[in-house]
Amino acid sequence: MEISFIDLSAGSVLLLFVIGFVGGLVSGFIGSGGAFVLTPAMMNLGVTAIMAVASNMAHKFPKALVGAMKRHKFGQVDIKLGVVLGISAEAGVLYGAGVQETIREVFGKAGSNLYVSSVFVVVLAIVGGYVLRDAYRMLHSQDPDQEGKTRLAQWVQSVHIPGTMMYFKSIDTRISILFTLPIGFATGMLAATIAVGGFIGVPALMYVLGVPGLVASATELVIAFVMGMGGTIKFAWAGFVDIRLAMIILAGSLFGVQLGAIGTTYVKPYMVKIVMGVIMLLALLSRAVVIPVYLSELNQIEPLAPSTIALLKNLSFGLLLFALAAGATIVLKALVKGMREHHAKLAGRNVSLPGTFSAPDAVRQLTPAGGMERVMLVTDGSEYSEAASHEAIRLARRCQAQLFAFSVLATPDYESPLGQGMHGLEKKATVDRLMEVRRWAEAAGVDCEILLGHGQDPYTEIVDQAEVSDMDLIVMGRRERGDLMRLMLGGTAAKVIGHAHCNVLVVPGGARIDGRGIVLPVDGSPNSEAAAATVVELVGRCAAPVTVVSVAVDERLLDDTRAEAERMRDRMARSGVEVRVEVRVGHPDEAILACVRERGADLVVMGSHGRTGLDRLLLGSVTERVIGRSECPVLVVRL
Amino acid sequence: MSAERKRATVRTLRYGAISLLLYILLYLFNVEILARSREGGWSFILPMAIAFLFSIVHGGFTGQFWELFGIRARTTKK
Numbered sequence: 001m002e003i004s005f006i007d008l009s010a011g012s013v014l015l016l017f018v019i020g021f022v023g024g025l026v027s028g029f030i031g032s033g034g035a036f037v038l039t040p041a042m043m044n045l046g047v048t049a050i051m052a053v054a055s056n057m058a059h060k061f062p063k064a065l066v067g068a069m070k071r072h073k074f075g076q077v078d079i080k081l082g083v084v085l086g087i088s089a090e091a092g093v094l095y096g097a098g099v100q101e102t103i104r105e106v107f108g109k110a111g112s113n114l115y116v117s118s119v120f121v122v123v124l125a126i127v128g129g130y131v132l133r134d135a136y137r138m139l140h141s142q143d144p145d146q147e148g149k150t151r152l153a154q155w156v157q158s159v160h161i162p163g164t165m166m167y168f169k170s171i172d173t174r175i176s177i178l179f180t181l182p183i184g185f186a187t188g189m190l191a192a193t194i195a196v197g198g199f200i201g202v203p204a205l206m207y208v209l210g211v212p213g214l215v216a217s218a219t220e221l222v223i224a225f226v227m228g229m230g231g232t233i234k235f236a237w238a239g240f241v242d243i244r245l246a247m248i249i250l251a252g253s254l255f256g257v258q259l260g261a262i263g264t265t266y267v268k269p270y271m272v273k274i275v276m277g278v279i280m281l282l283a284l285l286s287r288a289v290v291i292p293v294y295l296s297e298l299n300q301i302e303p304l305a306p307s308t309i310a311l312l313k314n315l316s317f318g319l320l321l322f323a324l325a326a327g328a329t330i331v332l333k334a335l336v337k338g339m340r341e342h343h344a345k346l347a348g349r350n351v352s353l354p355g356t357f358s359a360p361d362a363v364r365q366l367t368p369a370g371g372m373e374r375v376m377l378v379t380d381g382s383e384y385s386e387a388a389s390h391e392a393i394r395l396a397r398r399c400q401a402q403l404f405a406f407s408v409l410a411t412p413d414y415e416s417p418l419g420q421g422m423h424g425l426e427k428k429a430t431v432d433r434l435m436e437v438r439r440w441a442e443a444a445g446v447d448c449e450i451l452l453g454h455g456q457d458p459y460t461e462i463v464d465q466a467e468v469s470d471m472d473l474i475v476m477g478r479r480e481r482g483d484l485m486r487l488m489l490g491g492t493a494a495k496v497i498g499h500a501h502c503n504v505l506v507v508p509g510g511a512r513i514d515g516r517g518i519v520l521p522v523d524g525s526p527n528s529e530a531a532a533a534t535v536v537e538l539v540g541r542c543a544a545p546v547t548v549v550s551v552a553v554d555e556r557l558l559d560d561t562r563a564e565a566e567r568m569r570d571r572m573a574r575s576g577v578e579v580r581v582e583v584r585v586g587h588p589d590e591a592i593l594a595c596v597r598e599r600g601a602d603l604v605v606m607g608s609h610g611r612t613g614l615d616r617l618l619l620g621s622v623t624e625r626v627i628g629r630s631e632c633p634v635l636v637v638r639l
Numbered sequence: 640m641s642a643e644r645k646r647a648t649v650r651t652l653r654y655g656a657i658s659l660l661l662y663i664l665l666y667l668f669n670v671e672i673l674a675r676s677r678e679g680g681w682s683f684i685l686p687m688a689i690a691f692l693f694s695i696v697h698g699g700f701t702g703q704f705w706e707l708f709g710i711r712a713r714t715t716k717k
Contacts, residue, residue: 058686062694229687236686239679243686244669247693251662254694254701262705265713335710342713409712454712456702463643499643 012045013248019324020249024256026279026327029263038249039194040120040287041324044317048109049116050100051242053194054235059246059253061228064221071218071410078170078215082222084177085184085201089227092188097234100192110297117287117294119193124287128280153210170215183208188227263331265427265454266338275330282323290316357404357449357469372399372537376469378406378462378476378496379437380430388477388507389437391633395475395505395513396446399541403448405437406465408458427452459495466502475505478627494624497608497636503534507633515544517601520579521592521626522550524564527607531637532568535605536575546572546579547599551591558585589625596632604634647703654699661693 008016019041042052071077104112157173165174187201201223205216235241289312296304304312360374377392379385389405396403407430434450441448455461466474478493497504520535522528535546550565552558562583569581584591596604608623627634665672672689675682705711 058690059694062691063698065691066694066698232687232690233683236676236683237679239677239682241676241683241686243672243676243689244665246686246690247662247665250690250693251658251697254697255704258701258705259710262710262712338713339710451714453714460643460647464647467643499646501642 008244008248016041016045016245016248017252020252021256022252022324022328023249024253024258025260025263025331026256026275026324027253028257028260029275029327029331038253039116040283040316040320042245042249043113043116044313044320047242047245048104049112050104050235051240052245053100053116053192054232054240055242055246056249057191057228057235058232058241058243059250061225061232063250063254064224064228068218068221068225071221076215076218077222078168078211078219079222080166081168081170081180081205081211082219083226084166085180085187085205085219086223086226088181088184089188089191089201089223090184090230092185092190093192093227093231094188094234095185096189096192097231099189101238107298110294114291114294114298116194117291119190120287121284121291123190123194124280124284128277128284132274132277132281152208153206156208157210168209168211170211170219171209175209179209184223184227187223188231191224191227192231259335260331262454263335263338266342267334271330271334275327279323279327282319282326286316286319286323289319356465357406357451360470372472372541373401374404374469374471375399375401375473375475376404376406376466376471377437378408378474379433380407380458380477384477384509386477387509387511388475388505389440391505391507391512392475393437393441393444393446393448395473396441396448397444401472403441403446404469404471405434405441405448405450406462407434407450407452408461409452409454410456457495459492459499462492462496463499463501466500471502473503473505474500475507478506478508493627497623497627501638503638504636505633506627506636508631511602511632513603513633515542515602517599518544518546518603518605519592519596519599519601520546520548520568521588521604521606521622522548522565522568523588525607526639527637528568529607530639531605531607532572534635534637536572536577538603538605539577544603545599546577547582547595547601548572548579549582549584549592549595551584551586551588553586553588555585558583588622589629592622592626593629596630602632604630604632606634606636608636608638648707651700651703651707654696655704658693658697658700661696665689665693 019038023038023041039049039052039056042055043049047055068077068082072079100112100115103115107114156179157171157175159176159179160174161176161178164176164178166177166180167174183201183204187204201220202216205211205219211219232241292301292304293309293312295301296309357376372395375392375396377389379389392403392405395401409426409430430452431450434452438448438450451465453461453465462474462476465471474496476493476496493504493506497506518535518538520528520531522532532548538544539546548565548568550561550568552561562581565581565583569579572579582595584595592604592606595601604626606623606626623634623636627636672685675685
């Protein structure tokens with residue numbers, strides 16, 4: 001088969017970039033739509049259908065990987081489910097791509113174009129109609145966002161077929177893979193046809209398998225990556241990928257996606273649905289008007305006059321540009337208006353910078369122990385944060401500190417169908433959770449300000465918020481251990497400890513501080529001094545037996561290690577705190593944890609070098625290992 | 640601007656510079672790249688590698704690009 005790539009002039013490069021940007025803008029705003037705009041746009045530029053789909057896929061799958069990794073940082077991806085569905089989706093992609101190639105060989109370019117355009121029209125009619133209906137319901141309903149498990153999902157989860165059952169964390173039950181296989185296959189087949197598979201994947205995950213909406217939309221990114229990569233390999237193996245087109249579109253699209261997604265946070269959800277439905281129906285019309293052209297080329301209808309063909313093609317392109325321009329205008333207008341109103345509202349309150357907690361009443365003195373006046377609880381709404389929430393409240397009450405509860409959501413830039421709606425649900429759930437924390441705090445007599453922020457990476461937002469809001473202490477929970485992906489990415493807690501300028505208290509699930517004992521590991525560094533100063537202050541507020549532990553990695557260092565521990569004991573005694581000294585030999589983290597267990601302590605206070613990046617990766621961090629394995633809270637003190 | 644935000648800005652600009660360089664290279668070698676792509680077979684690795692590299696680098700750049708202009712998702716405070 002002859003493969004010819006189109007010539008790219010400066011004008012068409014610019015046009016592709018702008019189409020990519022506007023497509024991305026609309027896509028980021030309505031949660032999907034890149035492909036149903038980008039594939040026809042490429043076709044309008046003269047790219048054959050198969051090459052447009054291939055190139056579109058080539059720009060989508062790495063984006064899905066980046067998106068999945070980002071969502072995983074927020075703990076929303078069921079990797080196992082994504083991979084299982086992705087593999088069956090792969091089969092669907094291969095089959096769908098095979099169908100594409102066969103149609104192209106048998107019926108030629110016009111046949112291939114007709115096939116893709118027809119599927120577009122059908123899918124857009126169904127999804128566009130559904131979205132508009134949804135927008136109408138939202139407009140007239142009090143609480144349309146309520147999620148519930150469908151009866152179908154309940155039935156699917158109740159079916160037991162021996163030999164096919166598999167456990168999935170996101171639904172916390174075993175389901176038969178005989179249900180996941182057709183879903184994956186259909187998703188893949190649609191993806192290979194129009195480069196959008198999520199129209200089937202996300203609703204099926206939610207309504208058929210009973211996966212929570214948020215996890216469904218995040219897990220779909222894993223499916224999109226697995227099948228997108230397979231599909232791209234298949235198309236690229238046949239030589240159909242024009243990587244120039246894919247990368248130019250990617251360049252514009254990534255800018256647009258981000259901006260469109262930010263826009264969603266400033267508008268009402270029904271507005272998003274209306275834009276989505278209107279654009280989908282305009283894109284549908286754009287494809288529908290050229291169907292007679294393809295039918296005429298295939299001699300299925302009376303041949304059309306060249307002028308009619310030109311008119312229909314121009315009309316199609318015009319409709320597409322109109323859909324994009326209308327979408328982009330609405331999105332940009334909504335963004336500017338929303339941001340202006342939001343800033344005006346905050347300025348009216350005159351309390352603090354936008355996106356930060358209220359500032360301290362007066363300039364505060366720095367103390368060697370880091371102070372304990374402003375405590376920032378970081379909660380992600382999971383069960384891992386619950387112990388941290390209670391501990392932060394108790395700490396704030398004991399120290400008469402101000403409590404601030406903070407949550408971070410991913411900036412909603414995932415291009416998956418229903419993604420925006422999912423973000424709305426996530427936001428509502430997170431705000432509800434923050435309000436619950438505030439109720440707990442108020443019940444304990446502690447005032448609590450709450451703030452929900454957005455960002456690309458939770459740790460950056462946490463560290464930044466702690467700094468600009470002048471926090472003394474960050475309190476956060478710890479997620480489960482032993483997750484390979486999380487290990488590779490580096491846990492949020494570890495990154496916060498690496499970068500934060502204030503102290504960080506990491507509280508494992510179920511742990512609490514009752515004053516049974518404090519273990520203070522020392523190594524002679526200034527960090528240990530800072531940790532010791534904090535312990536002195538803590539004991540002043542809440543009496544607890546203190547054990548100073550010093551660990552020698554080698555027997556030969558035992559004397560020096562003992563001397564160090566005794567020096568620390570004497571120094572603390574001068575501050576009025578009597579401590580017990582323990583000197584051990586072995587791996588520092590293991591020895592520290594053994595000491596905690598034997599002493600029955602419920603708090604470890606240790607200094608941190610604040611290593612980050614390669615340094616931390618190569619050297620490791622005793623602090624991090626202790627935090628990862630400790631069953632009691634660990635207070636990490638920064639200089 | 641906080642130290643962490645400054646670090647994020649530097650990271651964004653660094654990604655931007657690398658992204659620009661990659662696009663210049665794609666422009667300079669586009670004929671050769673297309674010739675290899677057209678061959679199909681094991682040459683599929685070339686467009687795949689380009690797709691991965693560009694999306695990670697360019698994604699790193701655009702991820703926080705709008706923040707440089709103060710355009711951020713709305714925060715909720717109560």
